[in-house]
Amino acid sequence: MTFVAQTNLQLYRQLSEQGFSQEDLAYMHQACHVMVQLFPFLYRPNGKEHFAHAVGTASILCSLQKRVPVIAAGLLHAAYRHGEFPSFRKGPTKSNRKYIQNVVGQETEEHIARYFYLQWDRQNFIEIQERFTELSEIDRDSLLIRLADNLEKCVDLGVLFVSSGPGGKRSIQKTGPTRVELARKLGYPALADQIQTAHEAILNAEIPSILCNGNGAQMDFLLVPLSYRRSLFAYLSSLFCVSTSSLKMKSFK
Amino acid sequence: MPNYAQTNLQLFNQLLAQGYTKENLRRVHQTYELGRLLFSGRSTASGRTQIVHGVGTASILAFWSAPAYVVAAGLVHNVYNNGDFGGGRRGISEQKRAVLREILGQEIEEEVANFAMLKWNEKNVSQFNLGKGPLTPNLVFLRLADLLDHNLSGGVFYDHAAMKGKNGLRLSIPPFVIQASNVLGVSGIGKELERAKIEQDSLQPLASLHEKFGANGGFNVLPSSYSQKTFLKLLKVLARYWPGVGAAWSRGLKRKLIDHGLT
Numbered sequence: 001m002t003f004v005a006q007t008n009l010q011l012y013r014q015l016s017e018q019g020f021s022q023e024d025l026a027y028m029h030q031a032c033h034v035m036v037q038l039f040p041f042l043y044r045p046n047g048k049e050h051f052a053h054a055v056g057t058a059s060i061l062c063s064l065q066k067r068v069p070v071i072a073a074g075l076l077h078a079a080y081r082h083g084e085f086p087s088f089r090k091g092p093t094k095s096n097r098k099y100i101q102n103v104v105g106q107e108t109e110e111h112i113a114r115y116f117y118l119q120w121d122r123q124n125f126i127e128i129q130e131r132f133t134e135l136s137e138i139d140r141d142s143l144l145i146r147l148a149d150n151l152e153k154c155v156d157l158g159v160l161f162v163s164s165g166p167g168g169k170r171s172i173q174k175t176g177p178t179r180v181e182l183a184r185k186l187g188y189p190a191l192a193d194q195i196q197t198a199h200e201a202i203l204n205a206e207i208p209s210i211l212c213n214g215n216g217a218q219m220d221f222l223l224v225p226l227s228y229r230r231s232l233f234a235y236l237s238s239l240f241c242v243s244t245s246s247l248k249m250k251s252f253k
Numbered sequence: 254m255p256n257y258a259q260t261n262l263q264l265f266n267q268l269l270a271q272g273y274t275k276e277n278l279r280r281v282h283q284t285y286e287l288g289r290l291l292f293s294g295r296s297t298a299s300g301r302t303q304i305v306h307g308v309g310t311a312s313i314l315a316f317w318s319a320p321a322y323v324v325a326a327g328l329v330h331n332v333y334n335n336g337d338f339g340g341g342r343r344g345i346s347e348q349k350r351a352v353l354r355e356i357l358g359q360e361i362e363e364e365v366a367n368f369a370m371l372k373w374n375e376k377n378v379s380q381f382n383l384g385k386g387p388l389t390p391n392l393v394f395l396r397l398a399d400l401l402d403h404n405l406s407g408g409v410f411y412d413h414a415a416m417k418g419k420n421g422l423r424l425s426i427p428p429f430v431i432q433a434s435n436v437l438g439v440s441g442i443g444k445e446l447e448r449a450k451i452e453q454d455s456l457q458p459l460a461s462l463h464e465k466f467g468a469n470g471g472f473n474v475l476p477s478s479y480s481q482k483t484f485l486k487l488l489k490v491l492a493r494y495w496p497g498v499g500a501a502w503s504r505g506l507k508r509k510l511i512d513h514g515l516t
Contacts, residue, residue: 006259007259007301008300009301009406012407040474040475043289048262052259084476084479088477088478157262208269208275210275210279210282211265211269214282214283215286215514223293225293225294225295226291226506226509227341227481227482227485228480228481228482229479229480229482230478230479231478
């Protein structure tokens, strides 16, 4: 399996080794800074920090020689779903989009928003395959970010450390081959091989249940430091906020 | 140079590969779960989070065959200075020690307390090298792993205080530190420290980032949607005049940790 960075420092080193310029490094540093602000208390269901997952996703895109805006979008791919914005609202609201545009630029923000609207279910998979040739560049990049996100979840047998460990294996048996095929169709055979290898490793591995995340989380979860709490104003704002699920109207249709 | 773990998953996979017993895996896992709660939102100067630094330190200790309780202590080695116990105060206290002892056990807690209390300076390390002084072998092991993790990541460059030499031993890696690794019987760590120092020259392209984005030591990351609990300030004042407040806070902390499934 190719090296996948798990910390900001490993990512900077990878970018530097792959010949990215000083400006690119400074830009990625800025994107990492935004990421830290958006997801300070967020953890994956396997207990890994969301930072590590986000950096890993960016690292996979970096190893595929993608451009910096796409790598940065990989880093911030979950911004609209989980990010803690100054507006106190989640989702690609006007103010949140403006905030992201201001800090990482329009192109990266467009990728992040497109990723948010991308529906990723079996039905949609079939539809994507049917009209693959019609997809725009940004749609293809969104699919690639999704594949990188999925691969990153499998790195270090990640899906097995969730309290529903066997569920991860079932999901891979179901959708794994489609992901591999999609990576090949997008023109990334090395990525397809990596996904295949990661899936095989997971299907052949067993993890003792004592190492699974102890709080039983099935989704990403927050661990707020004990001295802090959500401010009253933020809480009230979220009460009046439009639910993010209703924002997911656009799809690839 | 081995690739030391930087996530809980990498650490657990490493321990499985090294054949740790179920009981030892359980101890390390439980310590990780406590550490991630107490370090949540706390970052090192480089932007790498505190729990990642703990994982890196534990991974080095495990690789060099430290006992499991020292590996677990490595995960939370700086928790008294950087962890948020909910009392709004940093530093070691008897109440915090009691809570940690109850959850992690005496062996682990003692190592963590030693890390907070025993000074890591030239005098003490030199004395250790002569078989004297207050530093214990486990503490020296922990300190060396801590130092190596900071230096391997290149993170020290982001720490203005370390760069200015205020933290003394961190960036410079003086000979008596290398000697301590020999005295302890882990000369491999000493060699890696020397190699890490040489390798740091290859990180020069990142130098401008360090100047621009560095910080003076660790910091809290707090989004605007969160604020410090208002009663904490009151608690601090009351604790000064009424010792019972400290005990009540300690009971409250235990309840919170139970809520997080940590006992």
